[in-house]
Amino acid sequence: MKQLVACFSILVIALQGAVAQDIMDIKKYREKVVEYNQDIRSAQLGVQAADANIKAAESDKGPRIDAGVKYNYTGRPFDPTNLKPVGAPADEWLPIHHNYNANVTIRQDIYNGGRVKSNVRLQESKKDIQLAVENLTGNELVHYADQHYWQSVGRKEFLALAQEYKVSVEKLVEVAKNKYDAEIVSKNDLLMAQVKLNDADLQVLQAENELKVSIMELNRLMGVDVNIPTAIQDSVKFENFVFNTNNVVERGLTQRGELKQAEAEVRASQALKDLTASKYKGSLHVYAKGLYGAPSPQFGRGAEGNYYAGIGFAMPIYHGGKKKREIAAKTIQTNIAVLQKEKVTDQIVLDISEAQYLLDESTKRVILTENSLSNANENLHLITDRYQDGLAPIIEVINAQINWQAAYVAYINAKVNHMVKRSNLIRATGELYN
Template structure:
């Protein structure tokens, strides 16, 4: 509690935290990324498949109706000759060359040792896992969209910084050129500024290239043409963190990964019960109806017939297979439980890492803003001293370089804070 109160006080003191992360553009691109994502569409199809398989498992409880047709020609059919005292000559019974017909069987499971019910539970667990996987993919898409969006915004801001830097260097170079022409300045100063100007042009081209690449990556994620002029903000916004968010860090968070691990434990337990069901009595009843030739009473034509039966099977001796399989199933349940512990530890670490990273990033935003203000002041003083002849051109160049570096550092600190905030939202399952 003390830790959270200290952090809340810290947040209130950070001057750069003024604008909420949520904004219409980001929300729009999140929705577009969700709608376009191939991974999410595949996850949705996986859910649909699991629903169908669950229905299949439920229908195993119903009677199963099967049809069969057969035809058989025997070159040497069975023949039986009997000498009967009452008959003057032997009596011969001979089978038919051809046997053919059709039959229908209706089979109803009565007791399967719990196998059918466990199969239904297994199908339900798989359905749940596919839903949790979809949830996991969705949160990952949100995070990826946030990262690409804010990186693109940062690159936009760096392009503007590079342009300002190029313009300030060009302006100073023009001033020096005019002073050289009037003989007030050493021509070497002009050469130094022209080299610096070329450097500034190179940095601007590099910044523009990075921006275009970043925007194409964002376009690819949200499903628009790669060269589309996707709208982004001019500068990276400061992070506004709801105070309630930090109170949830120490609470129990259930992430999709943990839900999947829990369902895997349930599946392992069901597999154990399925293994045990094989060694329990199996009871079925059935009805067979047929229409075939030869018919009953040795008739040559086709005749209808039927049979009603009940079947019970019980495994009696399996050389210890049941004991070994039950032990193996118990080990699998324990493995699934250990996996849940591992996943939970990873979630806790991820939350705390994102929390600490965000705190540090927000402190860096404030620090770089302070440095930027001083860099602007230093540049103005250097230019003034140079115009008064009290400073060399090198001091002015250094002051401009320091100011540009301070601007870039500030942008990087802001985009880092946005990224860590998005990571914390994902870690706390807040997307």
């Protein structure tokens, strides 16, 4: 029998542990949201595409090898009869209607005005932009997910509060009924208490529905069936927030995705300006071409091989002032990107300062509402005892219950707001998404 009891106890403990493991805490929830979110995955694909573009740009450093075939029919062909060598077969030196060849060309740029180098820098800057977009998207997404998670936990607390309030009202109804049955109070007391009980039932129903809808939203963000009863924390735990505030502004300026993107936009604009200028700096290349076809090098009918090799140089001289205007336009775009970077920098400094202020305010609000709840709870007990002793009217008990409930609601809201403000400060420093 003792062994059976021991086994049962172990089973209960194991089941409790399994249930505890099923609780979706904030860390697990963030991971699932980030893993599922389409915007994050799109940003990651953008980074992969940028990598491919960098490799494509770097491939221009090497030689180009092209192959081709050509055929044409000439209606009035050149007559090479006068070029016929002595003793050559007569049927090979006649006008040729059919011209064809297969060829292979190898070309290597020696100098191109920095075009390849500028294009590589441009593609690298575009990759930095995509990385910054991923960081920015993740930072905002996690903050958004945090808000929904803590709001859901708050709604779970609201449900517990509504149920507790209902129990309190049920006790009041019982006391009022006993006092009415004993003809101590009028029926008015009982009716007032029963009205409040009906209102408490409605509050419980409303709190249950709001929690279900909130859980549906959490499930949607994780990419699971919205009707799955995901288990979350029972309440928001208020505790000291340990956060390194040293050089917090400097950290934000080095980690925020918005600023990284703005800086990459400046580099991209500069690279694009250099790429535009490279078109007007001339180019030098060497090439070799081999072909096989007819007519032969001596205009014979039989197919023969031939080859070419050489070096080429091209230098733009005058294009109606196009170079000057294009460079001026690209310079303006670079200046715009620099101004945008300065704007983003100012906004980040403001965000961090504001986030610190709001977090400090939310911390004080939790402490104040907790004290108010303690006072409201004590007042409720005192008024309830006075009513039971016949020293206070029932309306004072009802008002005390309402004040206690309002104080509890304010306390829950303060805790939820505090957790959101924690997340907001970490978001402001760019550390929410790694």
